[in-house]
Amino acid sequence: MKIKQRTMRTGVAYLIPAVLFVLLFSVIPFFWNFVLSFQKWDGFGSPAAAGFRNYLSVLQNPLTRRAFGNSVLYAFASTFGGVVLGLLFAVLILRLSQKEGGIFRLILYSPAMLPTAVVGIMFVFFFNPEMGLLNSFLRLVGLGGLQHIWLQERGTAMACIIFVAIWKCTGSVMMLTFAALQGVPRSLYESSYLDGASFWQQMKSIGFPLIKPMILLATINTLGAQFKSYDLIFTMTQGGPADLTATVPIVMKKTAFIYGSFGSAAAMGVLFTVVVAISILLIRRLLRGETYEY
């Protein structure tokens, strides 16, 4: 028993520095944000009680409402694209040899580790109306009529940003689902193969159901990450044209540091946390279902 006490004391001592850090910069700010969301404050002087007024102003303001809509659209659309494409890559690579598939995986994963800000800048070049790759390519192949001022037109700006988000987030879904598919024993496919099932039938009725927990995990990871939209949108459009692509973090930063309304910004933060939590629970529910042991 002496050993148990000694290890306990050491364990607590090991834990304390990390816990202090987390308390100071995450836990305390989290509760403070909640308090702040019920106060009127411009960052100077002393805060005054505001009741639910911050929440009301956030919910009534068309700009913040649009920001929430955009955040949800951006997160869900890019997650959907990333999961579908990631799964497709995983399945296609599964049919190639180890070595060849490894090279494809390495390359297709690489966007996932590039800094988002640089990815944003890269695609500003890509979508640039005069010298950009996309328009130049369209001119080259004689489809000049399809050219757009991609990032400044109402119809195309958000779609382009979501395209880039998918470009970046597909790789990690591919990695996760590929590893799971590889873990499914070959023997499970064999009898269906003898019965003449095609590869796609095998995937649909054997492969995918078996790796469902991993698909769920990859979807939730991606969704959580895709709600962090600041870097990409700030570098690509700064929320423009006319706030059309503004998401919550973009508007929130403006609300606090340009309009000096800390209370409203804090209320946005609280609502945003609720939206993210509900989204994740929703996905869990949608993808729920029996899991199989193998």
Added chain:
Amino acid sequence: MNTNRAGAWVIRIVLLLFVLLVLYPIFFVLLTSLKTTSEFYKNIWLLPGRAAWSNYAYAWNVAKIGDYFLTSVIVVGITVFATLILSALAGYGLARLNVPGADAIVIGIFLLSMLPSESILMPAYLLVSKLGFTGTYASVILPYISWGLPLSIYIYRNFFQTVPNEILEAARIDGCRETGIFLRIVLPIVRPATVTTAIFTFLGWWGEMLWASVELSASKLKTLPLGITAFMQSAGTDWGPLCAASAIILVPVIVFFLFTQKYLVAGLTGGAVKG
């Protein structure tokens, strides 16, 4: 899998199209970074006639990308180092040292790692300015360390749980002190966790922008992502230097990636896949 030859070629061609879509924008940046502006406007597709390294010199010195690079190296270097130490200690405590309520703490840590940074942005800013750190290295380093901890503690804890208790007990009976057990026996075993955590911490903060822009936008001190966006807004259509600046951020990441990709994949899937 059973794939006939024609099928394999269809797959190869589909995948190659996506490879092109992934690599070309990166290749374009590297290519353009070596072209003079007039050469670029003449034809965006051609290879540069003579490599215009002056773009790099311009980005590094005049646009101060060199200074920002150094700042980022210091910020991320200290962050990675401190995160590794703190999370290894905490993860070991939670996994193997009878900390009371360890399971509840782990759940709390897991939830914290899911928390969107937007929900703590404002108070964290106020806190840092109350501490008098605004615009200094500490204003980014301390929060980065703190925000990275939940996930890295979680990774370490999972790895430490695979270390058999018998080893620790044997060492204790032989009279080894707890610090000795941690440093000389346990840490070497979980080397893969250390590499994984280091990679994810590095990649996570090397490009971070939201917090850095809140803390440092009014300061002379700027991390690379901030510096390059500022440069982009001032340089406008000066594509050569701008691409050179982007390449300066990209190249360390690409090199880092090629050296560590084995661990990266293991870390991504570690513990989540049945062998």
